[in-house]
Amino acid sequence: MSEIVLRVENLRTSFFTRRGEVKAVDGVSFYVRESETFGLVGESACGKSVTALSILRLLPEPAGRIIGGKVILEGINLLDISKKAMRAFRGKKVSMILQDPMTSLNPVYTIGDQIAESVRLHQGLPDNMVQPEVISALRLLRIPAPEMRLRDYPFQLSGGMRQRVVGAIAMSCHPRLLIADEPTTALDATIQAQYIALFQEVQKKTQVAIIFITHDFGVVGKMCHRVGVMYAGKIVETAPTRVLFQAPRHPYTIALINSVPRLDRKDERLYSIEGQPPSLMNLPPGCRFFPRCSVSETVCREQEPPEVKVGDEHLVSCWKVK
Amino acid sequence: MLSVVADTVTNPSPKTSGPPRKGRFFKNIWFFIPAIVLTLLVLTAIFAPLLAPYDPIKVSMREKLLPPFFMEGGTTKHLLGTDKLGRDILSRAIFGARISLSVSLIVIAITASIGTVLGISAGYLGGRTEAFLMRVTDVSMAFPGLLLAMLLSVSIGPGFWTVILALSILGWAPYARLIRGEALRVRGSDFVAQARVNGASPMRIMLKHVFPNVLNPLIVVMTLAVGFIILAEAAMSYLGIGVPPPEPSWGSMVADGRSEIDRAWWISLFPGIAIGLVVLSGNFLGDWIRDKLDPRLRQV
Amino acid sequence: MTEALLEARDLTKYYPVTKGLLQRTIGWVRAIDGVSFSVEQGKTLSLVGESGAGKTTTARAVLLLEKLTSGLLFFEGKDIYQFSPSQLKALYRPRVQAVQQNPWSSMNPRMRVRDIVGEPLAVNTKQTKKQIRDRVEQLLAQVGLRPDHAESYPHEFSGGQRQRIAVARALALNPSLVVLDEPVSALDVSIRAQIMNLLKDLQVQNNLSYLVIAHNLATVRYMAHTVAIMYLGQIVEYGQAEELFQQPLHPYTRALISASLLILPEDEEKGKQQIILTGEMPSPLNPPSGCRFHTRCAEAQEECSKVIPEIKVIGTHWVKCLHYN
Numbered sequence: 001m002s003e004i005v006l007r008v009e010n011l012r013t014s015f016f017t018r019r020g021e022v023k024a025v026d027g028v029s030f031y032v033r034e035s036e037t038f039g040l041v042g043e044s045a046c047g048k049s050v051t052a053l054s055i056l057r058l059l060p061e062p063a064g065r066i067i068g069g070k071v072i073l074e075g076i077n078l079l080d081i082s083k084k085a086m087r088a089f090r091g092k093k094v095s096m097i098l099q100d101p102m103t104s105l106n107p108v109y110t111i112g113d114q115i116a117e118s119v120r121l122h123q124g125l126p127d128n129m130v131q132p133e134v135i136s137a138l139r140l141l142r143i144p145a146p147e148m149r150l151r152d153y154p155f156q157l158s159g160g161m162r163q164r165v166v167g168a169i170a171m172s173c174h175p176r177l178l179i180a181d182e183p184t185t186a187l188d189a190t191i192q193a194q195y196i197a198l199f200q201e202v203q204k205k206t207q208v209a210i211i212f213i214t215h216d217f218g219v220v221g222k223m224c225h226r227v228g229v230m231y232a233g234k235i236v237e238t239a240p241t242r243v244l245f246q247a248p249r250h251p252y253t254i255a256l257i258n259s260v261p262r263l264d265r266k267d268e269r270l271y272s273i274e275g276q277p278p279s280l281m282n283l284p285p286g287c288r289f290f291p292r293c294s295v296s297e298t299v300c301r302e303q304e305p306p307e308v309k310v311g312d313e314h315l316v317s318c319w320k321v322k
Numbered sequence: 323m324l325s326v327v328a329d330t331v332t333n334p335s336p337k338t339s340g341p342p343r344k345g346r347f348f349k350n351i352w353f354f355i356p357a358i359v360l361t362l363l364v365l366t367a368i369f370a371p372l373l374a375p376y377d378p379i380k381v382s383m384r385e386k387l388l389p390p391f392f393m394e395g396g397t398t399k400h401l402l403g404t405d406k407l408g409r410d411i412l413s414r415a416i417f418g419a420r421i422s423l424s425v426s427l428i429v430i431a432i433t434a435s436i437g438t439v440l441g442i443s444a445g446y447l448g449g450r451t452e453a454f455l456m457r458v459t460d461v462s463m464a465f466p467g468l469l470l471a472m473l474l475s476v477s478i479g480p481g482f483w484t485v486i487l488a489l490s491i492l493g494w495a496p497y498a499r500l501i502r503g504e505a506l507r508v509r510g511s512d513f514v515a516q517a518r519v520n521g522a523s524p525m526r527i528m529l530k531h532v533f534p535n536v537l538n539p540l541i542v543v544m545t546l547a548v549g550f551i552i553l554a555e556a557a558m559s560y561l562g563i564g565v566p567p568p569e570p571s572w573g574s575m576v577a578d579g580r581s582e583i584d585r586a587w588w589i590s591l592f593p594g595i596a597i598g599l600v601v602l603s604g605n606f607l608g609d610w611i612r613d614k615l616d617p618r619l620r621q622v
Numbered sequence: 623m624t625e626a627l628l629e630a631r632d633l634t635k636y637y638p639v640t641k642g643l644l645q646r647t648i649g650w651v652r653a654i655d656g657v658s659f660s661v662e663q664g665k666t667l668s669l670v671g672e673s674g675a676g677k678t679t680t681a682r683a684v685l686l687l688e689k690l691t692s693g694l695l696f697f698e699g700k701d702i703y704q705f706s707p708s709q710l711k712a713l714y715r716p717r718v719q720a721v722q723q724n725p726w727s728s729m730n731p732r733m734r735v736r737d738i739v740g741e742p743l744a745v746n747t748k749q750t751k752k753q754i755r756d757r758v759e760q761l762l763a764q765v766g767l768r769p770d771h772a773e774s775y776p777h778e779f780s781g782g783q784r785q786r787i788a789v790a791r792a793l794a795l796n797p798s799l800v801v802l803d804e805p806v807s808a809l810d811v812s813i814r815a816q817i818m819n820l821l822k823d824l825q826v827q828n829n830l831s832y833l834v835i836a837h838n839l840a841t842v843r844y845m846a847h848t849v850a851i852m853y854l855g856q857i858v859e860y861g862q863a864e865e866l867f868q869q870p871l872h873p874y875t876r877a878l879i880s881a882s883l884l885i886l887p888e889d890e891e892k893g894k895q896q897i898i899l900t901g902e903m904p905s906p907l908n909p910p911s912g913c914r915f916h917t918r919c920a921e922a923q924e925e926c927s928k929v930i931p932e933i934k935v936i937g938t939h940w941v942k943c944l945h946y947n
Contacts, residue, residue: 188672193881259815261844272815
């Protein structure tokens with residue numbers, strides 16, 4: 001097995017609002033290996049994006065604060081180092097792709113300038129070495145005629161191309177870890193398929209470890225090697241993708257997979273999970289999924305379930321799973 | 323990025339208790355203080371004859387340029403001193419509230435109403451209505467206001483209503499501009515499309531859907547206008563086309579004091595403080611009203 | 623065969639592209655270009671396609687939010703473009719309602735749920751306040767909400783609950799046809815099933831017809847009886863959902879299905895290949911000659927760029943592709 005690039009241990013992040021503490025991430029642990037894509041799947045406000053922002057220490061301050069845990073990249077706990085050291089890490093060792101390619105590019109600079117800025121900032125290359133790096137980044141993301149595209153402004157590119165440019169910026173400094181937060185959500189199905197294929201290719205070439213955040217199970221299946229399913233600030237199940245789809249163990253995962261309509265068969269009626277996720281401000285004392293769970297019993301109401309290993313790299317937090 | 327937080331915050335469980343007491347107190351302080359200040363000022367204006375220690379226009383050359391009571395040479399007979407004609411500053415400031423407050427309230431009511439009606443019509447109806455209304459607005463904004471005020475003053479004579487007419491006749495244009503932009507935004511929203519699908523008439527859509535959703539910027543501009551109008555009235559008084567002397571207004575008092583500012587600063591300062599108080603209180607109250615009218619902020 | 627409730631014939635919408643001070647027209651964006659379909663009583667027709675395919679323009683045309691360049695709309699056999707404004711208000715508008723994609727923007731944030739759901743009644747009927755209130759409570763119950771929810775404002779609800787409110791509003795006038803524009807795509811995965819099931823139940827209970835706009839094929843397969851696949855302003859394949867999904871004919875439909883299928887990384891290593899299209903949808907300002915898909919089609923031949931494909935009926939569905947001539 002390849003080397004572990006990032007290890008997150010018992011990460012806890014809260015937002016302190018006027019109404020009280022919102023426990024957005026409450027004890028999340030996982031790791032990503034070289035050349036591996038780890039999916040973080042969940043619904044809105046389950047804490048998946050906050051996890052990503054916590055790893056990069058980009059939480060909106062002062063409301064958002066990491067209150068515990070470790071984020072270990074290449075033996076260094078990113079939560080211990082200074083802000084300045086963290087800035088050096090960002091972009092160089094870890095980079096991020098956001099959902100909306102429209103807003104993550106600055107409309108007043110050419111795409112060449114925007115990639116060059118990141119290259120200059122993190123690699124300290126002499127000016128004459130920057131251009132080739134920029135072009136090779138564009139080439140890595142298969143942007144046609146990169147020498148010409150350099151001088152384009154973001155508005156001259158289509159949505160799919162723009163998202164590739166964002167990818168090129170993220171990959172321009174050869175990071176070890178790439179965090180992609182819903183990078184395909186804004187794209188059309190056929191463009192999404194192109195983008196995913198492209199990313200698999202980029203990963204093969206660069207061995208980059210990817211944390212892929214999404215709510216879309218279809219994308220998970222295509223893109224991720226292992227998946228963590230998040231619910232109300234916790235990872236409730238971690239498993240290799242195939243295992244997750246074929247033998248999910250946590251009731252939430254099972255319900256979620258059953259509630260997504262399938263294209264390869266006709267569903268007469270979808271399973272639907274009633275109710276809504278709990279407010280992160282008033283979490284139930286026991287299992288967070290308990291109020292919506294169809295197999296719950298008394299213990300689920302009272303105590304939080306421990307994480308149990310049920311197979312190779314397969315962890316589940318549920319009282320009903322032994 | 324912040325959407326994560328926003329989501330959790332907008333889905334409070336019913337059990338969530340209100341904000342802590344301290345927070346509630348600090349929230350309402352921005353309502354109570356300005357509300358009390360403005361109420362007092364309005365009461366002052368209404369009951370000016372009862373409150374003022376002297377006749378505001380009574381000249382007494384023997385007592386001219388007396389400083390406020392706490393200064394050397396000041397006297398408790400004239401708490402805030404006197405001006406260069408020996409008129410009592412406190413009394414004039416009390417009576418001045420009448421003209422300054424009524425001019426600004428009436429002008430704001432007129433201009434905001436006209437501007438909102440025209441702005442919503444232009445923004446929602448679009449097409450030729452919009453092109454026509456916006457050209458008229460442009461012309462109004464380009465027209466030299468003082469010139470118009472002078473013309474009016476010459477043709478119908480200076481006075482309270484001339485001032486109001488002069489400030490209103492062009493003053494609606496910025497409102498129309500702003501509200502049109504906001505109405506355009508609301509027109510494109512899904513809920514307006516939905517109302518059209520339901521067959522709602524343009525009038526109904528403008529009243530029920532567009533108007534409530536342009537209130538926020540409208541209130542902000544209205545509260546900012548208070549100070550501007552008080553000062554505009556002062557400028558007009560200064561040029562002799564305002565409410566004619568000796569009737570006092572805060573604006574004209576500030577203007578009067580300008581020539582004496584190095585030796586008798588109190589002539590300008592006290593009415594100036596009054597103007598400042600009104601403007602500040604207006605702004606805070608405006609923010610508060612805006613929040614109260616917005617159901618998304620009301621419950622917090 | 624059941625009678626068509628709504629029939630659209632050759633709907634076309636061109637937007638002028640203007641330039642300069644004199645607003646000279648320099649070209650036309652062909653948002654939709656000859657779109658025909660019919661929605662049957664109690665059934666669901668789904669328009670599927672990627673952004674820019676023209677599906678939203680089509681829906682807006684049906685809702686009379688968009689004036690067409692040409693084309694005809696028949697409602698219960700009657701040409702609605704011959705209707706007077708008062709006939710439209712009486713015979714068409716109340717019977718064709720809509721649920722929009724984004725439940726966060728489709729409601730006036732300053733109105734209470736009671737007024738939001740009751741608005742169609744207030745506009746179109748002469749019911750008293752009391753009658754409207756009763757009807758609103760009944761509608762809220764139908765979509766799984768409580769009567770006391772009527773007193774709240776939209777921001778107090780979650781996305782799923784808001785979409786239920788939107789459905790209640792659409793049902794207020796007992797419409798025959800409801801246009802659902804991406805009804806679940808803005809919702810969370812676990813909420814989507816709730817809303818889709820609700821929509822299906824309501825369809826059966828009220829014998830509703832749906833015109834569903836969607837980009838997610840799996841959603842369409844679950845919801846629709848008939849499917850129209852759109853590409854660059856035209857329908858390229860049209861037919862019964864089951865047959866269309868099991869035997870897609872058009873290369874674009876096949877690519878779209880392939881892009882939406884659940885494929886695990888291991889499957890790909892075993893050689894289960896996805897069809898990945900090259901390039902992106904061309905601009906509707908200058909649609910490609912011949913078959914509009916030929917610039918991205920892996921199976922394109924020379925004639926595809928020259929000949930405009932005609933409708934070819936195969937089984938219960940039809941396709942516009944030269945391969946089947």
